[in-house]
Structures are given as structure tokens and as C-alpha cells.
Amino acid sequence: MEAPNTINETVNAVYSSESRRVLATLIRLLGDFDVAEEAMHDAFRAALEQWPRDGVPSNPRSWLISAGRFKAIDGIRRRSRFEPLDETAAAERPSGDDPDLWAEPESVEDDRLRLIFTCCHPALSPDAQVALTLREVCGLTTEEIALAFLTPAPTLAQRIVRAKAKIRDARIPYQVPAKTELAERLGAVLRVIYLVFNEGYNASSGSSLTRHDLSAEAIRLGRILIELLPEAEAIGLLALMLLHESRRPARTLPSGEIVLLEDQDRSLWDQALIAEGRQLVTRALSTQGSGPYAIQAAISAVHAEASTAAATDWGEIVGLYDALLERDPSPVVELNRAVAVAMRDGPSAGLALVNAILDRGDLRDYRLAHAARAELSRRVGDLAEARRSFQRALELTRQEPERRLLERRIEELGASPGRNGEL
Amino acid sequence: MVRRLYPVSNGERSTRLLGVNTNLGIRMKYLCLVYLEKEKWHAVPDRDCANCGEGLRDRGVLIAAEPLHPTDTATTVRVRNGRVSVVDGPFAETKEQLAGFYLIEARDLNDAIAVASKIPPAREGSIEVRPVRELNP
Numbered sequence: 001m002e003a004p005n006t007i008n009e010t011v012n013a014v015y016s017s018e019s020r021r022v023l024a025t026l027i028r029l030l031g032d033f034d035v036a037e038e039a040m041h042d043a044f045r046a047a048l049e050q051w052p053r054d055g056v057p058s059n060p061r062s063w064l065i066s067a068g069r070f071k072a073i074d075g076i077r078r079r080s081r082f083e084p085l086d087e088t089a090a091a092e093r094p095s096g097d098d099p100d101l102w103a104e105p106e107s108v109e110d111d112r113l114r115l116i117f118t119c120c121h122p123a124l125s126p127d128a129q130v131a132l133t134l135r136e137v138c139g140l141t142t143e144e145i146a147l148a149f150l151t152p153a154p155t156l157a158q159r160i161v162r163a164k165a166k167i168r169d170a171r172i173p174y175q176v177p178a179k180t181e182l183a184e185r186l187g188a189v190l191r192v193i194y195l196v197f198n199e200g201y202n203a204s205s206g207s208s209l210t211r212h213d214l215s216a217e218a219i220r221l222g223r224i225l226i227e228l229l230p231e232a233e234a235i236g237l238l239a240l241m242l243l244h245e246s247r248r249p250a251r252t253l254p255s256g257e258i259v260l261l262e263d264q265d266r267s268l269w270d271q272a273l274i275a276e277g278r279q280l281v282t283r284a285l286s287t288q289g290s291g292p293y294a295i296q297a298a299i300s301a302v303h304a305e306a307s308t309a310a311a312t313d314w315g316e317i318v319g320l321y322d323a324l325l326e327r328d329p330s331p332v333v334e335l336n337r338a339v340a341v342a343m344r345d346g347p348s349a350g351l352a353l354v355n356a357i358l359d360r361g362d363l364r365d366y367r368l369a370h371a372a373r374a375e376l377s378r379r380v381g382d383l384a385e386a387r388r389s390f391q392r393a394l395e396l397t398r399q400e401p402e403r404r405l406l407e408r409r410i411e412e413l414g415a416s417p418g419r420n421g422e423l
Numbered sequence: 424m425v426r427r428l429y430p431v432s433n434g435e436r437s438t439r440l441l442g443v444n445t446n447l448g449i450r451m452k453y454l455c456l457v458y459l460e461k462e463k464w465h466a467v468p469d470r471d472c473a474n475c476g477e478g479l480r481d482r483g484v485l486i487a488a489e490p491l492h493p494t495d496t497a498t499t500v501r502v503r504n505g506r507v508s509v510v511d512g513p514f515a516e517t518k519e520q521l522a523g524f525y526l527i528e529a530r531d532l533n534d535a536i537a538v539a540s541k542i543p544p545a546r547e548g549s550i551e552v553r554p555v556r557e558l559n560p
Contacts, residue, residue: 169554169556170532170552170554171451171531171554172531172532172533173530173532173533173534177533181533
């Protein structure tokens, strides 16, 4: 018999490695998120009581699934003592009691995928998809999610309750979509994962630039997803996230100031993440069905391959943006392409493209479009326009470090009017 | 891997016990509400709508379906303090108004969405899919 605190540690370790799998399978077996969650907690409570006495079972996962299922059915029986359900339950016990049947690894992995697709079902609002995925698939607490998204906890809790009620009442099925719908539904899952990543990588508001935990969760989700469903775009998204993540240590100074890509200390880039990301990009691009995520990852990989900013292969990057525009045309992609053109052909070529986009009115309220116009204007020596556009970008930003960066740029315009053409 | 890609979950033993959510043989009713702008009221030929209804009926999916006259033919009835009030309207805030309905039976929401996407006015307006609630008297 092991000492109680060793057992506690074991149960904790099993909780962190298995609780999401156990939950996913219990949702399938019990057909209800809340019932399954309660059953899972009951099962872990039972483990804390029984494992010190009986030893840790050889397959803790199926023990927990079996215990959770039994506790839930037991609870339902007790609640519905006077209803005829009892007989049905008794009759079903024998065939339903073979833990190997419902806890076999393949079907447990299928359940995780079912859970992901259900949480990211397009019939749920995008906000609810994100909240539910972080709650149910990643196991974050409501408070943690609320904090990460700067949303009041009661609002977030309400959002999750409503989403679960809709899953139940509208009967959103617990299944992986059929082949014909897979591409579209996978797109929704990838959007949720990328949104979580970006919220962590480039927080849309608040005092710091990045919120590492959210990015780490998104990468974890991305890894789970490609393990379960190695589709080209899922691989591409993971590659994209890893390559972005590799630059995190260089993106900000210890003081929190933003460092632009061309000014970053490339020795700080995480080479292990870059190596993995590049390998995944290659794999994604050679897998049928690769698309925007894989191409964006390729762009990021080209940056990662350059040992200095000046060594960047801008021709390759412009070509990749062309490919991206072909598949997924958007003004933001056009803007990024314009900046790459500026780096390849000189600032005036890029500025003409940026001006054309802004004149069309597409990105009038997009701070980065104005920042790009400002920077390129500065490089061609039009300091008045540079000042005006930095000012406009400053008005549009909601993020503290970005505000400081733009203020610094405006100050520099005044201090060194001759600083143009380099970078 | 392929085997794992497209499994369709079947009802599990225990779900009947709870009577919720997974794929049981039991089907659920959904009301598909058709919304159209008034200018598009007749954009879909009646023939197409009739064909759609017949097709759904043949597959045993349809319980009832009817097209409606526009809301300017509508009358709103209320009872307040025991008194009946009758007014013209309603006057919709939105441009699209209720143009008809299909009451269907489906396995789950995905199944209902598949049916709704085949209703011809989905191309002109929109279809709101609402699960039918059971009364608990």
C-alpha cells in the first residue's frame, strides 16, 4: 500500500493527463456535458478514496470512465426511483458493463475529436465556441478564461451555460462530421484555435503584448488535433503557431516595449520550435488540401530561415502572398503583400500599393495600414505624411505597448529627419 | 487513420437511460421558419416549394409545411386584464419577414440543417431552425 500523499500525487498526475479524455468519453456515454462533468469529478473523488486502499488500477483511464459512468447511472436511478426507467437500467447493466468496450484507446481518441467538433459547432456563437473549447477540451476554469479574455467571469459562465443548453436542447450531435462536411467544419475548429493563439500572442487590448498561457493552450490544441486528424490545414496551423511562437522571446524587451521583426535579436529565436515548424510546413504543403494556414506558415518559415533581416528572401515572400491572395483574398493580406513588395522593390513601390488599398477605404480603421503608410512615407522622405499616418495609427490602437511604440516613432521623426532609406 | 476520420457515433446503451442528446433512434421535431424580404416573396416558384415539400413527405421527414401571406395581412391579438385587443400588424423591424414554415423530424441538429439547406427559399432569404420543445404538463 502506497503512502496517501504519493497516491494523491498519482491521482493529480492522472487528472492532468487523463481528465479531458475521461470527460470526452463520459459525455458520449452519458449524453450530457453537465452530467458527465459531475460524473468525472465523482470518479476522481472515488479514486482518492479507493486507490490508497486497493492500489492504483492497471488502466486508470478505464477505471475512471467506468466509475464515472456507474456513479452517474446510480445517481439517475436514485433520482428516478419511482419511474419505470429502473427496469431498463437493470436490463442494460450486463451488456453495458464491459469497460474495455467503451474505454478502448481508439474510441477514447475518437471521443476527444467529437468533443472538439461539438465545442466548435457553427451553430454556437464564435465567443461560445472559444469559451467552451477552452473549458471542456483544455480544462481551463471559467475564471482563467475570463481573465485571459478580460471578460467578467459571470458573463463567461453565462456564455458556457447557454452553449451547453443549446447543445442539449437543439440536439447538436456528439460526432465527427461526415467526410462531405469535414473541410468546412474543420475550418471552424482551426479558426477557434487560431483565435485563442492570437489572443495570447497579440493581445487585442490590455497592458501587455502577449498572454503566454493562451498561446500555449492553442499550440496544445493544435498538437492534439493533428494527432487525431492530420489534415493539411491543421498541420499548417500548428506550423504557423510554432513559428510565431519561436519569436516570442525577441518580440518584446524586458521593459515590455515591442521590437519589430527587422530589429529583433535573432539569436533569441527558439531554434527547436523553428525546426519543428519548418518540418510541419513542408509536410502541410505536400499534403493534399493545404491552404491559407500552410501558406502563412511558409511565409513565417522564410523569415525564420533568414539569419539577418537583410538576408530575408522577399521575392519568395511576395510569391507566397500572391498564392495566399489567390486562395483567400483579403485587404489585410494585400497590405502584407504591399509591405513585402516595399522590401523587395523599394519603399515607393510598396507605398503606392498601400495608398491604393487605403484610398479604396477598405482598411480605413485598421491601425496597421496607417502604420505601414507612415513607415513607407518616412522611408521615401515624406515626413509630414509619416507623422500624420503614425498619428492616425496611434488614435486607432487599443494596446499599451503599441501606443508607446508609435509615440516613439513619432518622436524619432522629429529628432532625426534625415533617417530614411535604411532598415 | 481513415477508419478514425469518419466514424458516425451510434446510440450508446446508457443514453436511453438519460434520454438525452446522442443519436438515438428517437427523432426530434424542428420548426424551419422561412424568412424572406417582401420583394422576394415570389422569387422561388411555387412549383419548387411544392416539390420540396413532397420530397420531404416521401422521405418521412415532413410533418407539415405552409407558405404565408406577407405581414401586412397579419393581425395581432392580445388579451390583457381579460380584454381582447386586436391590432393590425406586426410591423417587423427587420426587412425579412416570416414567409412560411416546415415542421420536420430529424435525428439531430446536423440532420435538420441538412434538410433546411435544401429548402428552396434558403437561396433567397434565410431559414431559422428551432428545436421543438416538449410540454411538461
